[in-house]
Amino acid sequence: MAPLLEVKDLRVHFDTEDGLVQALDGISYALEPGQVLGIVGESGSGKSVSSLTVMGLTRSRNARISGEVIFDGRDLLGMSEDDMRRLRGNDIAMIFQDPLSSLHPFYKIGDQLIEAVRAHRDVSKAQARDRAVEMLGLVGIPEPRRRVDAYPHEFSGGMRQRVMIAMALINDPKLIIADEPTTALDVTVQAQILDLIERLRSELNTAIVMITHDLGVVAEVTDDIAVMYAGRIVEYADKDTIFAAPEHPYTWGLLKSIPRLDLPRDEPLVPISGRPPSLILKPPGCSFHPRCPYVREAHKRIDPHLAPTEPGPGGRMHHVACLLPPQTRRSLWAELQHGATPDDAKDRVTVPDDAVDPEVAAVDTEAAR
Amino acid sequence: MGTYIIRRLLYMVVVLLFVTALTFLIFYVLPSADPAALRAGRSPSPETLAAIREQLGLDKPLYEQFWLYVKGLVLHFDLGNSFVNNADVRELVLDRLPNTLFLISGAALPWFFTGALVGTISAIKRGSLLDRAAMGSALLAISAPVYFTGLVALYLFASDIGLFPLLPGAGSYQQADGFFAKIPTLILPWIILAAAFAAIYARLTRSNLLEVMSEDYVRTARAKGVKERRVIIRHGLRAAITPVVTVLGLDLGILVGGAILTETVFGIPGIGRLSFDAIERGDLATIQGTTLFLALAVVIMNLLVDILYAFLDPRVRY
Numbered sequence: 001m002a003p004l005l006e007v008k009d010l011r012v013h014f015d016t017e018d019g020l021v022q023a024l025d026g027i028s029y030a031l032e033p034g035q036v037l038g039i040v041g042e043s044g045s046g047k048s049v050s051s052l053t054v055m056g057l058t059r060s061r062n063a064r065i066s067g068e069v070i071f072d073g074r075d076l077l078g079m080s081e082d083d084m085r086r087l088r089g090n091d092i093a094m095i096f097q098d099p100l101s102s103l104h105p106f107y108k109i110g111d112q113l114i115e116a117v118r119a120h121r122d123v124s125k126a127q128a129r130d131r132a133v134e135m136l137g138l139v140g141i142p143e144p145r146r147r148v149d150a151y152p153h154e155f156s157g158g159m160r161q162r163v164m165i166a167m168a169l170i171n172d173p174k175l176i177i178a179d180e181p182t183t184a185l186d187v188t189v190q191a192q193i194l195d196l197i198e199r200l201r202s203e204l205n206t207a208i209v210m211i212t213h214d215l216g217v218v219a220e221v222t223d224d225i226a227v228m229y230a231g232r233i234v235e236y237a238d239k240d241t242i243f244a245a246p247e248h249p250y251t252w253g254l255l256k257s258i259p260r261l262d263l264p265r266d267e268p269l270v271p272i273s274g275r276p277p278s279l280i281l282k283p284p285g286c287s288f289h290p291r292c293p294y295v296r297e298a299h300k301r302i303d304p305h306l307a308p309t310e311p312g313p314g315g316r317m318h319h320v321a322c323l324l325p326p327q328t329r330r331s332l333w334a335e336l337q338h339g340a341t342p343d344d345a346k347d348r349v350t351v352p353d354d355a356v357d358p359e360v361a362a363v364d365t366e367a368a369r
Numbered sequence: 370m371g372t373y374i375i376r377r378l379l380y381m382v383v384v385l386l387f388v389t390a391l392t393f394l395i396f397y398v399l400p401s402a403d404p405a406a407l408r409a410g411r412s413p414s415p416e417t418l419a420a421i422r423e424q425l426g427l428d429k430p431l432y433e434q435f436w437l438y439v440k441g442l443v444l445h446f447d448l449g450n451s452f453v454n455n456a457d458v459r460e461l462v463l464d465r466l467p468n469t470l471f472l473i474s475g476a477a478l479p480w481f482f483t484g485a486l487v488g489t490i491s492a493i494k495r496g497s498l499l500d501r502a503a504m505g506s507a508l509l510a511i512s513a514p515v516y517f518t519g520l521v522a523l524y525l526f527a528s529d530i531g532l533f534p535l536l537p538g539a540g541s542y543q544q545a546d547g548f549f550a551k552i553p554t555l556i557l558p559w560i561i562l563a564a565a566f567a568a569i570y571a572r573l574t575r576s577n578l579l580e581v582m583s584e585d586y587v588r589t590a591r592a593k594g595v596k597e598r599r600v601i602i603r604h605g606l607r608a609a610i611t612p613v614v615t616v617l618g619l620d621l622g623i624l625v626g627g628a629i630l631t632e633t634v635f636g637i638p639g640i641g642r643l644s645f646d647a648i649e650r651g652d653l654a655t656i657q658g659t660t661l662f663l664a665l666a667v668v669i670m671n672l673l674v675d676i677l678y679a680f681l682d683p684r685v686r687y
Contacts, residue, residue, distance in 0.1 A: 057591060081597075089594030096592075101585040104604055105684055116593040151683045167593065 002073070003030040004207050005054070005175055010067035012046075012053050019280040023049040025231040026067070028306075029224075033174065034205040038218030038239070040254065041228035044276045047211045050228075051177040054209075055094055056084035072174065090120040093168035097180035099160035103152035109136075109163050110148035116170050135166040139196060158189035162196065169200065177209045182217055194220050215254055219243065224317075227251050230277050230287035233306055237318040245312030247320040247329040249292050252336055270341060286323060293342035294332065298354050299323045307359035323356040370679065377675065381668045388664040389442065393435055396653045448658035453650050458658035461643060468542075469639030472562065472631065473624045475555055480563035481617055484570025489606060491571065492578035503571065510568035519561045519634035526557060540636040558635040562628060566620065570613060577609035584608070611681045615674050622670030626663025 012024040024046045031037050039047045052058045054069055056076060069076040071092065076084065088094075096102040104112060113132035114125060121128070129148065136144035139162040152160055161181060168176050178197065182190040198221050201208055210222055218225050218239070225242045227235040227250060235248040246252055253272035274291035277283055283290050285300040292299070304321040311318040322329060328351055335345035405421040406413070413421075422428045426437060441447030448458035487507070491500040510518070525531055527538025537545075541554040581587065582605050590604040591597075627641030636642075640659055647655035679685045 055592060057588065085594050085596065087594070088592055094589075094592040096585060096589060098585060102589045104586040104590070104608070106607055106682060115590075115595060119594045119596070153684050164589075167589075 003070075004033045004035075004072060005031040005209075006068070006070040007050070007054070008068040008070070010050065010053065010069060011065070012049050012058055013064040015062040015064070016280075021279045022231050022282060023279055024053070027226075027228070027231075027233045029226050029233065029236065031175070031207050031209065031224075033207050034201070035224070036201065036208045036210060036222045038222035038225040039209060039211045039228060040213065040215055040218055040225060042213055042276045044230075044279065045228040046231040046279075047228050048179055051094070051179055051209060051211055054177065055088055055092060056081070057088075086120070089116055089173075090171045091173055092175045092177065093171070093173040095161075095164050095168045095176060095178040095181045098184045099157065099164045100152065100184075102164060103160060105152060108149050108151055109155070113148070113163075113167055113170060116167050120171050131170060132166075135170050136163070138169070139163075139166045139200075141166070156189075157185050158192060161185060161189075161193050165193075165196065165200070169204065169206070172204070173206060175207045175209070177211070179211045180213070181210070183212070183214070190217070197221060215258055227254065230282060231279055232287065232321065233319075234288065234321045235319065236306060237311065237320075238316045241312035241315035241318050245310075245315070245318075245330070246333060247309055247318070247326070248288075248322045249294055249324075249332075250288050252333060252342075253291075256336065286321075294324060294328075294346060294351055296323070296351065296353060296356075298356055302356060302361045304357075304360045307357070309359075321360055323360055325352065325355050325357055328352065328355075374672075374676065377672050381672060384668055385661075385664060386439070389439060389661060390435065392657045392660050393438060396657045442661070448661065449654040451647075451652050451655045451658075453647075453652040453655070458655050461655060462640060462658055462662050465638055465640045465643045466625075468637055469625060469627060469632070469641065471551070472555060472558060472628055472637055472639060473621065475552075475559045476562040476566070477617070477621060479559070480566040480570060481613075483563065484567040485574050485606075485610060485613065487567070487571040488574025489578060489601070491575045492582065492609075493601060495579065500575075504575070507568035507571045510564050511572070515561060515565055515630035516634050518564065519558075519631060522557055522561055523634070539634065542635065542637045555637075558631050558637060561634075562631045570616075573613050573616065574609060577612060578605055581605050581609040611678070614681065615678065618670045618674035618677065619667070622667040623663070625666040625670070627659060 007030070008028050009026045010024055010028070011022075011026050014021040014023060027046070027050060029037060029039075039050065041047045049058060053065060054071070054076065056079070058065065059081070065077060067077070071087070076087070079087070103109065110129060110132050113135065114128040117123060117128040117131055118125070123131075133144045133148050136148060141147050141159060141162055147155075152163070155163065161184075165181075168178075181197070182193050185193060194217065197208065197210075200206065201221070208221070210218060212218055222239050224236070224238050226233045227242070227248065229250050235242065235246060235251045237246075242251065243255070246255060250272070253270070256270040257272060259269060272291055277287055277290070283300075285298075285302050286292070286295075286304050289295045289299045302323055304323045306319045306321045309318050309320050309326055320329070324332070328349060331349040332345050332351075335348055336342070340348065405418050405425065405427055419428075426434060429437075438449065441449070446459055448462065450456070451458050451461065487503050491503045494500045523530065523538055526533055526535045528534040528536065528541075529538040531538065536557050537554040538557070542551055542558075545551045545554045578601075582601070587600060587604050590600045595604070625640075627639060627644050629641035629645055631637070632639040632641035633645045640662065644656065644659040646652070647659065
């Protein structure tokens, strides 16, 4: 099957007064119809910029965008603003993080839904309103015929996010980009919204890109997961592989910092030390090296690139951008998985000093300079 | 809403009482301002002063004087007597009010719409030459006081002294007879008054709109595929203009209390001119009267703005 969305070597840089912000530095992924891709990363990793760029919402005078975004056989980056507008909200829709600030406070939600329909379909207000009521019912808003005339502030957070989902689905899009759809919600409501998204996907067969910083969220609903760091994808695999056999130290860090109910309660959480790097002045070599417990001298010079590696049990595909030799990566993860701290793991596994994975070490930045 | 308005009305009464007390204290009690001395003429005898004091009730205790003043104010809107030209201050204010209202009403709509339009275009074309030119001239218009721009305008365009005598000049308002005859004489003052405010409103609209255009709900509108023009007007401007309408209400309140500079420069006998003349002559009762009238106008406009806001922003429910 041809992919519905294919992103190839997408780069987005912004010219700012402080310098060139390298928000996206060559990411590639593909999504088939009805498939769910999770994009995971910290704030500033470029996960939101990647989705806004697919929507054509990062176009501005100071943005430099290159690469390819092929949706349904068409290149979105080369598309005119007007064609792009026709696509937005119709073929590709978006759900945002904070439903309170994402809905216009001055208009009834019915009017906002009607506007979404009539931006793309030549239907009467009454028809669009019927459609709005139908969608509100579908996403589980009680008494949709009455609630359609309410203002956003008259809804609870979870109900508002349902309204956003109804708005995204109202024109039967082929792809939905959900940017942290549960982050602003209470935990109990998060689960309801995820259930709703999962249900709607199986009923409507809509492909979803789910952007989140929460691996727990992607565990619920995704097929594939791309882990982003500093504007790049550092690990890309099917969900089972990411959770069972991750090979990037950053992914390990993310996994080890989730509280788990199936482990002893005194098991300490291991945070990833340090902060995400500045996207203006990225560290040379591997961007993660200042925070990586297993860093070697060579990693500070050599720029790792995403390369295929062995998928986990039952996995379909697995790509990773880590310079450690594959065998070392697997041994380290085995230690971590059995409860070792990064320091213990480092003691028990011999990390060779200058051996790097030749597949990953594509460019020596020091030498290139 | 009903209880809110009642609460606000009570609050208004308190504010007005406070302003009344303050002006009363300043004008009747401070030593520099003995009304009897002002009334009595040059070097009066102590007997004359005493007689005048008795006649004006100035010999009564202060609280009693204040009580009488407030009573007159509430029951008859009695603003006292101007001792300088021996006239009822209420009559003076009410006589002048139509002229001030005439001046404001002709300027308000142009300044609001020009300001909103220029501000919107500037915001959309942010950083462009057009934006910089508009904001530069707005800054000039804000910085130059009305008595300067007004005099320059007269010097350039007034029919009596102007280099390009296109429009009636200062003082022509009083000479013109009848409503329609007065309209052309107001064109220059309207332009000058409107320009000063339009500049402020343009900057206000621009900064509000820029802020609103980066709001999440504007991004949502774009993500829905709404046309950019509609995004700007229906989603951006609708939210950005609401605070500007509030400012308009307050500005109108202040101006009803007298557009002092414009009225003075162009010789329009409005409330502002009345205040100006009263200040020049030390006519305390009139100054007090116009001050109270200004307070009343501001407080009423404030209330109206708050009520209007509930209609503009559905989140506001009292």
